[in-house]
Amino acid sequence: MSSERRYTPTHxxxxxxxxxxxxxxxxxxxxxxxxxxxxxxxxxxxxxKVEKGGEVAIIESVKAAxxxxxxxxxxxxAVNDKIESDPGLVxxxxxxxxxxxxxxxxxxxxxxELPDEGAYQKLLLSGGGGH
Amino acid sequence: MSKxxxxxxxxxxxxxxxxxxxxxxxxxxxxxxxxLPPGVDPDTVTGRIxxxxxxxxxxxxxxxxxxxxxxxxxxxxxxxxxVDTHFYPLGxxxxxxxxxxxxxxxxxxxxxxxxxxTDEEGMQGLLEALSLCEESLGALLGMEAVTLAPAAGAHGxxxxxxxxxxxxxxxxxxxxxEILIPDSAHGTNPASAAMGGxxxxxxxxxxxxxxxxxxxxxxxxxxxxxxxxxxxNTLGLFEKNISTMVEKVHQSGALxxxxxxxxxxxxxVLRPGDLGFDIVHINxxxxxxxxxxxxxxxxxxxxxxxxxxxxxxxxxxxxxxGRFRLESxxxxxxxxxxxxxxxxxxxxxxxxxxxxxGEGLRQVAVHALLNANYLRALLDGVLPRTGEGLCAHExxxxxxxxxxxxxxxxxxxxxxxxxxxxxxxxxxPLIVPEALMIEPTETESKETLDKFARDFRTIVxxxxxxPDSVKKAPRLxxxxxxxxxxxxxxxxLTDPGSL
Numbered sequence: 001m002s003s004e005r006r007y008t009p010t011h012x013x014x015x016x017x018x019x020x021x022x023x024x025x026x027x028x029x030x031x032x033x034x035x036x037x038x039x040x041x042x043x044x045x046x047x048x049k050v051e052k053g054g055e056v057a058i059i060e061s062v063k064a065a066x067x068x069x070x071x072x073x074x075x076x077x078a079v080n081d082k083i084e085s086d087p088g089l090v091x092x093x094x095x096x097x098x099x100x101x102x103x104x105x106x107x108x109x110x111x112x113e114l115p116d117e118g119a120y121q122k123l124l125l126s127g128g129g130g131h
Numbered sequence: 132m133s134k135x136x137x138x139x140x141x142x143x144x145x146x147x148x149x150x151x152x153x154x155x156x157x158x159x160x161x162x163x164x165x166x167l168p169p170g171v172d173p174d175t176v177t178g179r180i181x182x183x184x185x186x187x188x189x190x191x192x193x194x195x196x197x198x199x200x201x202x203x204x205x206x207x208x209x210x211x212x213x214v215d216t217h218f219y220p221l222g223x224x225x226x227x228x229x230x231x232x233x234x235x236x237x238x239x240x241x242x243x244x245x246x247x248x249t250d251e252e253g254m255q256g257l258l259e260a261l262s263l264c265e266e267s268l269g270a271l272l273g274m275e276a277v278t279l280a281p282a283a284g285a286h287g288x289x290x291x292x293x294x295x296x297x298x299x300x301x302x303x304x305x306x307x308x309e310i311l312i313p314d315s316a317h318g319t320n321p322a323s324a325a326m327g328g329x330x331x332x333x334x335x336x337x338x339x340x341x342x343x344x345x346x347x348x349x350x351x352x353x354x355x356x357x358x359x360x361x362x363x364n365t366l367g368l369f370e371k372n373i374s375t376m377v378e379k380v381h382q383s384g385a386l387x388x389x390x391x392x393x394x395x396x397x398x399x400v401l402r403p404g405d406l407g408f409d410i411v412h413i414n415x416x417x418x419x420x421x422x423x424x425x426x427x428x429x430x431x432x433x434x435x436x437x438x439x440x441x442x443x444x445x446x447x448x449x450x451x452x453g454r455f456r457l458e459s460x461x462x463x464x465x466x467x468x469x470x471x472x473x474x475x476x477x478x479x480x481x482x483x484x485x486x487x488x489g490e491g492l493r494q495v496a497v498h499a500l501l502n503a504n505y506l507r508a509l510l511d512g513v514l515p516r517t518g519e520g521l522c523a524h525e526x527x528x529x530x531x532x533x534x535x536x537x538x539x540x541x542x543x544x545x546x547x548x549x550x551x552x553x554x555x556x557x558x559x560p561l562i563v564p565e566a567l568m569i570e571p572t573e574t575e576s577k578e579t580l581d582k583f584a585r586d587f588r589t590i591v592x593x594x595x596x597x598p599d600s601v602k603k604a605p606r607l608x609x610x611x612x613x614x615x616x617x618x619x620x621x622x623x624l625t626d627p628g629s630l
Contacts, residue, residue, distance in 0.1 A: 034564075039619035055331070062615040063558040065318070067333075087620065 005095075006071070006114035009123060013095065014071040014111065017102050022077055023111070026099040027059065027068065027090065030124055035061045038087040043079040044101060050074065052110075057100055059090065068100060072110050078102035151609035152206045159193035165200060210609060212553045218579050219553040220506075222525045222568025223317075223365060225395050225417035226553070227499075233420045236482045237475035247470040251456050258455035261471060262448045264481040265432075271484075271492065272391070272411055273404025274434030279472045280444040284392055285319040286467065287412030287431025288359075290444055292327030293464045294410060294435060295357045295386050297442040301462065307356035307385065313342045315366060315560050317390055320359045329356060336562055340366040340518045347376060351383040361390040362406075363397070363523035365560040367503065367570075377407035386410060386439075394418040395572070396500060396524035399493030403434070410435050418495075419480035428473040430480070446471070498573035499524040502580060506571050509584035513591050517563055525570035527563050533591075536598035540565040543594060545604040545612070550586045 005015040011031035017024040032038070040060040050056050050070040057068040079101045083089050090098040105111070115123060177185060195203075213219070219226035237243060245254055265277040281287040292310070299307050310324040313334045321331040334350050337343035342360065351358075358380045363369045370376065380387045389403045389411040395418040403411040415421040415430040435443065444467040445459035459466075484492060500523060507516065507526040514528040530540040544554035544567070556568040571580055594601045605611060 037616040037620075039616060060619075062619055064561055066561075 003117075004111075006111055006116060007120035007123075008069065008071045008114060010069050012068060012071050014103070014114065016108075016111075017078075019077075019102075021104050021108065022102045023072070023074075023105050023108070024099050024102050025056075025068075025071060026094055028120070029094050032091045032094045032098070035059060035066055036063055037061055038083075038090040041083050041087050041090065041100070043081070043084065044076045046076055046079060048076045050076065050103070059087075070103065071114060072103065072105045072107070074103040074105040076101050077104045146606045148606060148611070149210070149609050152203060152210060155193040155195060155200070155203060158195060158199060158203065161194055163194045163196050163199070165195065165197040212548075214553075214574075217551060217553050218571075218575060218583055220555050220569045220571050220583070221553060222367075222527070222556040222570040223392075223559065224423070224556065225393075225524070225570060225572060226423065227395070227417075227572035228574040229420040229422070230483075230486075232486075233479045233482055236479050239478075242475060242478055255455055257471070257474060258448050258457075260478055260481060261474065262450055262455060264477050264484075265448065267481065267484045268413070268432050269434055271398060271402065272413070272434040273402025273406075274411060275404075275437040276440035276443060277432055277434045278443040278447075279430065279432050279477050280467045281412065281431040281433060282468050282473060283429035284412060284414035284417075284431040285323055286429075287414070287433045288319055288323035288388075288390065289326055290431075290433050290464070290467055291388050291410040291412055291435075292323055292329065292357070294433070294439055294442045295388070296327055296329075297462070297464050298386065298439055299356055301442070304384075306353055309352070309354045310356055311347070311350050311358045311385075313360060313364070315340070315342075315364050315562055316359060316361055317365060317392060320361070320390060324357075324359065334358075339371075340364070340368050340562075341370050341372065342376065344372050344375060344379075348379055351379060351385065353384070355380075355383055355385040357386040357388050357410075359388040359390060361393065362403070363393050365568075366517050366527050366563070367396075367522040367525040367568075368518045369523055373406060381407065392417060393524060396496055398496045399489060400496050404436070409439060415476060415480045420483035421476045421479045428476055430473040430476045432477075432480075444468075495573050496524075499571075502571040502573055502575060503569075505577070506569065506580045506584060509580065510569075510587060513588050514567070524572070525568060527560065528567045528569065529563050530565040530567055533565070533594050533598075536594060538594050538598050538601060540567050542598075542601050542604070543567065543590060546590045546593065546601050547587070548605040549607050550590060552583065552586070 005013050007013050007028060011028045012025055013028055014023050014025050038059055038061050042058040044056050048056070050073060052070055052073040054070050055067045056070045056076070059066045059068060080099050083098060083100070092098065214226050214228050241256060245257055251258065261279055265279060269275065269277045278290065281290045299305070308330055309332050310329040311332050311334050312320045312324065313336060315336050324331050332350055335343050335346045341364065347358070360370065360376070362373070377387060386409045387407060389408040391403060391411045391413040394413040398418060410433065412431050412433045415432065416423050421430060441460055441462035442464055445463040445465055446457040447460065447463070449456050449458050487495065503524050503526055504521055507522050510528065514530055515532065517527040517529065530538070530543055533539070533543070540557040544557050547554045557566060559566055559568060
């Protein structure tokens with residue numbers, strides 16, 4: 001469990017990536033279980049600018065298609081193209097090999113305003129959040 | 132057909148699974164043929180075709196007699212489930228029974244044999260019929276102008292969105308780039324809005340399943356071009372605050388779009404125009420006795436207010452004196468589809484409207500509402516349901532409590548197949564976990580609904596008491612549980628037998 005990782009009520013996670021200023025985004029373990037087996041991921045183009053809460057990617061399972069929203073505003077600087085050919089990685093390793101994209105976040109100080117692990121778990125217990 | 136997908140023979144519990152019908156490739160016998168055209172010498176035919184365009188070898192097609200082909204497709208039709216053989220409560224899709232007499236309409240030679248390039252003078256009858264269809268739909272929708280051009284419901288949405296874009300363009304208002312859509316909407320709504328060049332903003336539902344009024348107010352801005360609402364919504368609920376919502380949307384200067392896919396629930400009872408909507412589309416196959424997908428082309432007529440009429444797709448049918456002519460106004464969004472739309476489908480819709488008349492059409496909606504509420508009441512307490520009070524033409528149950536037995540809504544659906552029904556819609560709408568969406572439609576009898584309710588209750592009891600048995604369903608279909616994930620991740624799109 002990463003202490004720097006933060007979450008959204010729409011079940012994305014975000015944490016600082018290795019390259020300076022970039023943050024990695026994926027979906028939570030809860031989300032991958034809810035979505036069930038991922039069969040297709042539509043990733044954003046590198047360079048795409050997104051606002052906080054804007055749709056960035058689409059994940060499809062046999063159940064339905066789900067929109068993935070940007071936890072913070074910024075620009076897409078990298079995408080995990082491995083999940084395009086192996087979408088099951090999102091289920092197998094949602095916080096690791098199943099990451100979706102990296103954002104160069106406009107204002108990195110906003111990260112700590114998002115729910116941390118404890119707050120996100122509380123949200124799940126209260127039945128809150130949603131896609 | 133891979134081995135993983137079929138479980139030939141024993142389906143467990145002493146039940147023998149019906150065999151799968153082999154494919155035509157598997158049944159092929161070299162040299163067999165269906166027809167022998169008389170007096171045709173193949174050489175005289177191929178002799179007229181340039182050599183470089185001829186095949187080196189005959190195409191690899193299956194070879195069978197006519198009778199073998201007839202039996203193949205008849206057997207397949209017996210393995211399939213349709214509304215002609217089974218109760219089909221597939222929510223959102225409105226799988227009601229279409230009167231067989233409607234099949235006669237596209238067979239009327241004057242319409243059937245009309246060439247699409249016939250001049251206006253030669254198709255006055257068709258133009259009159261289509262004009263009457265526009266008028267009848269306009270009367271039912273409370274809209275001043277109707278286009279019949281869109282080829283399906285989602286195409287109707289796209290038409291409505293392009294009309295809205297043209298409208299704001301004509302006003303010189305380029306700031307309105309967003310379309311607001313509730314999270315319970317049909318998935319086609321955001322797709323159409325994006326195709327029309329708009330940014331989609333999703334509006335959350337309140338805990339009662341309706342649009343959250345304060346969330347809508349917050350989302351409205353000078354950037355909002357349009358709000359798309361489904362009435363009744365996909366939970367089968369009428370929005371309680373609809374008049375306030377209409378007011379708020381219009382105050383913000385945006386247009387209000389109604390996804391009228393659920394026309395069956397309000398036809399002759401309420402008119403979108405009277406509610407204050409600016410644009411509405413309907414899907415003829417869900418309400419007006421035209422075929423569902425695969426049974427023929429679709430049609431998604433769109434009705435608009437007078438102020439939006441100049442932007443409707445071209446050509447428009449104009450009546451002058453007793454004659455009809457086609458016109459393409461410069462203000463139009465342009466043609467959306469070849470010729471005049473799915474004309475034979477539209478004639479069926481016209482026939483259905485004229486056959487039932489105003490009161491008859493109202494009775495369709497009233498009985499759709501009655502049947503849904505009756506079935507919902509019968510199923511009270513079986514599974515948790517969404518929404519208080521009455522429902523509209525369909526209702527949503529949640530199988531989330533079955534998680535404790537390791538079961539999902541899809542497991543119930545499989546068991547429902549064994550009980551002799553088509554399964555309800557599952558996993559939609561997305562805002563309800565483990566959703567089962569049930570829509571009986573007006574064409575089912577009380578006896579059918581009573582029996583379905585009894586069987587459904589038994590199935591849920593079985594799921595609670597013997598979940599392992601439910602996991603083995605269905606037993607009475609030749610294919611039990613296809614590998615949906617494998618099929619989506621690694622699709623095999625050609626029959627291996629054909630290669």
